[in-house]
Amino acid sequence: MRLTGFFIFAASVVLLPVLFPDNYFVTVVGIAAGLHVILAVGLNLLMGYAGQISLGHAAFFGMGAYASAILTTRFSWPSLLAMLAGLWVAGTIAWLLARPILRLRGHYLAMATLGFGIIIHVILVQAAHWTGGPDGLGEIPPLNLLGWTVDGDQQWYGVIAAAMLLSIWLSLNIVDSRIGRALRAVRGSEFAAQMMGIDATRAKTQIFVVSALFAACAGSLFAHQQAFVSPDSFSLMISVELVTMVVLGGMASTFGAACGAIALTLLHEGLVVFEDYEMLIHGALLMAVMIFLPQGLFAGVSQGVRRGWALIASRQRHKG
Amino acid sequence: MPSNAPDSLLTSGSSSLKNGEELLLEITGLNSHYGPVQVIHGISLSVHAGELVALVGGNGAGKTTLLHTLSSLHPPSAGTIRFDGHDITRWPSHRIVAAGICQVPEGRQVFAPLSVEDNLRLGAYRQHRNAGWIRHEMERVYHLFPILHERRQQLAGTLSGGQQQMLAIGRALLGRPRLLLLDEPSMGLAPLLVEEIFRVIVELNTQGVTILLVEQNARAALAIAGRGYILETGRIVKTAPASELLADDDVRRAYLGY
Secondary structure, three states: HHHHHHHHHHHHHHHHHHHHOOHHHHHHHHHHHHHHHHHHHHHHHHHOOOOOOOOOHHHHHHHHHHHHHHHHHOOOOOHHHHHHHHHHHHHHHHHHHHHHHHHOOOOHHHHHHHHOOOOHHHHHHHHHHHHHHHOOEEEOOOOOEEEOOOHHHHHHHHHHHHHHHHHHHHHHHHOOOOOHHHHHHHHHHHHHHHHOOOOOHHHHHHOOOOOHHHHHHHHHHHHHHHHHEEEHOOOOOHHHHHHHHHHOOOOHHHHHHHHHHHHHHHHHHHHHHHHHHHHHHHHHHHHHHHHHHOOOHHHHHHHHHHHHHHHHHHHHHHOO | OOOHHHHHHHHHHHHHHOOOOEEEEEEEEEEEEEEEEEEEEEEOOOOOOOOEEEEEEEOOOOOOHHHHHHHOOOOOOOEEEEOEEEOOOOOOHHHHHHOOOEEOOOOOOOHHHHHHHHHHHHHHHHOOOOOOOOOOOOHHHHOOOOHHOOOOOOOOHHOOHHHHHHHHHHHHHOOOEEEEEOOOOOOOOHHHHHHHHHHHHHHHHHHOOEEEEEEEEEHHHHHHHOEEEEEEEEEEEEEEEHHHHHHHHHHHHHOOOO
């Protein structure tokens, strides 16, 4: 069942640019949506399975982006190495941040990451000598993967689609791994989980680090794809939006998070025509989804499809 | 302290009774508090390898607190717990599980949103073994409880109470327990199921699993145990071979109802 879903998703990702070549939505929106999917799928591991909220995920996204940007422009590092450095920095900081906090029960991580996200944003703005300040950092060289230089929207679509599918596949496997099972057990009954010898703090810390790595990886790709980074892309609002994607799509479901990310990205693009009223419609739609599809977009829609299918099937039987 | 007297009786009695058997668990002078309220008062208790020991007491006697303290889910305020020669009093719970103390919690506490198989896999969390080993151990559990094999893909939350109890026991067995702690396995089960569960407990014990059985159902527990402890308001008030406890007038009046 999980594999079928994955292959259907992968097939549509591959077919989209074939069916609509040079389509604005596929290349431009597709790239943005793909990055959002990586971010949301990573955040969902933390929110959906560890039951913790990160309100500073844009900071990890930014760390990956700025690591790539600074190391490749100022120090001429190869892009792949810079990306690995970004992953290392984000992972280490996530671990240092989570270890003391996740010992406590409750949403302390949300508070800590909120503060952390703001601090990182301030650093990005203030440390202008390194980051270029509010003006950002431009002329980031293109991504070079072992000799192949990624160039043009079509190729970028391919790279980001591959990274996105990889992140979904990784997430599905993590959920079904020893640590994923442990986290689901903690959600089921923390007491019994402890009796099984599950160290909940450790498992939550590990998943937080993984989640930060997903974000940093998306950040590196983002920096190279845009060839320009500025602090605006990593503000608190972006963190909140990522949380919204996960909740909108449906928590504790990898495909749910992916759907939430795609839906919210498309919504943004689609509502641009409404200009000043964009935020108004945006908010109203989110509220409607939460009221009528409390399980999230993915579960709600797939349930609706299944019900509709059953209805059609029963009508057919009556006719026959 | 009056609570110490029966313990010294027990230690001398059991050492002659269980000659040459290795002392697996030894609790000495254990105290436990919930805030300012002391729940466990200087409990001393021992279990030898291969034994089936019953700990019997009414509601609020401190049975579950004792087990939680044993598994380090609740910190002791005084006393020591020794397991297999190691002082495990301050060990974190995951280390205690790894050492071989596995608990079947009160009220079963299966992981409701997970499948039967995933529940069993979680029992082996501290084992760090390969999939083949886990599969093999699962087969042993399925042999013990065939109904779990039938339901292996089902979510644990959809099982009946008795099946959940079987799953909770199976899950603990996947941890390869050297000492199995059972917290009220008969709670809320129909008499026929209680019989079934107790039959399995005896079978496990004959297979060599050391068991500490905590029960309110004194009659059933003492009927299968080798030795028993009577716990009242956080103190051990009596300890003897189970057959003697079953014949004891005080015990009969208080716990057996005849």
